[in-house]
Amino acid sequence: MILMNEVYKTYANGVTALNGINIDIEQGEFVYIVGPSGAGKSTFVKLIFREEKPTNGNVIVNNMDLSDIKEKRVPYLRRNVGVVYQDFKLLSKLTVYENIAFALEVIEESPRNIRQRVMEVLEVVGLADKTKAFPDELSGGEQQRISIARAIVNNPEIVIADEPTGNLDPDTSWGIMETFEEINSKGTTIIMATHSKEIVNTMKKRVIAIEDGVIVRDEHRGEYGYEI
Numbered sequence: 001m002i003l004m005n006e007v008y009k010t011y012a013n014g015v016t017a018l019n020g021i022n023i024d025i026e027q028g029e030f031v032y033i034v035g036p037s038g039a040g041k042s043t044f045v046k047l048i049f050r051e052e053k054p055t056n057g058n059v060i061v062n063n064m065d066l067s068d069i070k071e072k073r074v075p076y077l078r079r080n081v082g083v084v085y086q087d088f089k090l091l092s093k094l095t096v097y098e099n100i101a102f103a104l105e106v107i108e109e110s111p112r113n114i115r116q117r118v119m120e121v122l123e124v125v126g127l128a129d130k131t132k133a134f135p136d137e138l139s140g141g142e143q144q145r146i147s148i149a150r151a152i153v154n155n156p157e158i159v160i161a162d163e164p165t166g167n168l169d170p171d172t173s174w175g176i177m178e179t180f181e182e183i184n185s186k187g188t189t190i191i192m193a194t195h196s197k198e199i200v201n202t203m204k205k206r207v208i209a210i211e212d213g214v215i216v217r218d219e220h221r222g223e224y225g226y227e228i
């Protein structure tokens with residue numbers, strides 16, 4: 001569960017990105033975050049995996065208040081929150097297998113469990129035959145699938161995706177969206193910031209619209225609502 005209570009975020013340069021956010025997202029929901037460029041979408045999602053801290057207010061994720069958790073608890077939070085980025089952020093010198101295994105090695109899983117789990121998530125994203133490939137030997141869509149596999153390898157309760165289809169062509173984007181749907185169907189919460197009107201209006205989900213740092217719309221099976 002994700003709760004935000006009167007959340008404000010002002011960056012060091014004085015820009016206020018979030019201006020009094022109140023939200024309640026239940027476990028298992030699929031939520032799109034939409035809004036114009038600079039509205040505060042990325043800031044909103046970054047608060048959930050504590051990439052940023054609120055200036056004021058409370059951000060509660062899986063019963064942890066991130067506004068005041070100790071630094072040493074952050075890795076524990078991150079095990080429960082997988083993140084997918086627009087630009088994939090794969091490590092170019094590591095193979096597909098190593099990129100995914102890395103997340104388990106840092107928490108000292110046994111080699112046997114690592115092997116089993118990496119192969120499981122590669123099956124989920126349909127790339128079990130690519131274990132030995134390096135990221136730059138893969139298409140953009142394949143790289144994004146690997147980054148999704150990496151995000152779910154710890155079995156997180158929440159997956160955050162910040163414009164995951166932003167660098168992909170439409171056909172590839174639909175495939176990526178199907179993968180997110182499949183992950184969501186197993187109970188994982190998905191929070192996705194997106195500019196894709198077509199995706200939001202086709203795969204209907206909850207839509208939270210942010211403008212100038214405030215929530216202006218929160219609809220069940222909502223529309224994208226902006227011209228692009």
Ligand SMILES: Nc1ncnc2c1ncn2[C@@H]1O[C@H](COP(=O)(O)OP(=O)(O)OP(=O)(O)O)[C@@H](O)[C@H]1O
Pocket residue numbers: 011012013015016017035036037038039040041042043044
């Ligand atoms: N690290 C930062 N330091 C200072 N200002 C920032 C920082 N990150 C974002 N901002 C500012 O905060 C505001 C909100 O930015 P944010 O990235 O959250 O918007 P966004 O809705 O995700 O935009 P986009 O759709 O263009 O990605 C913008 O005015 C932006 O310039």
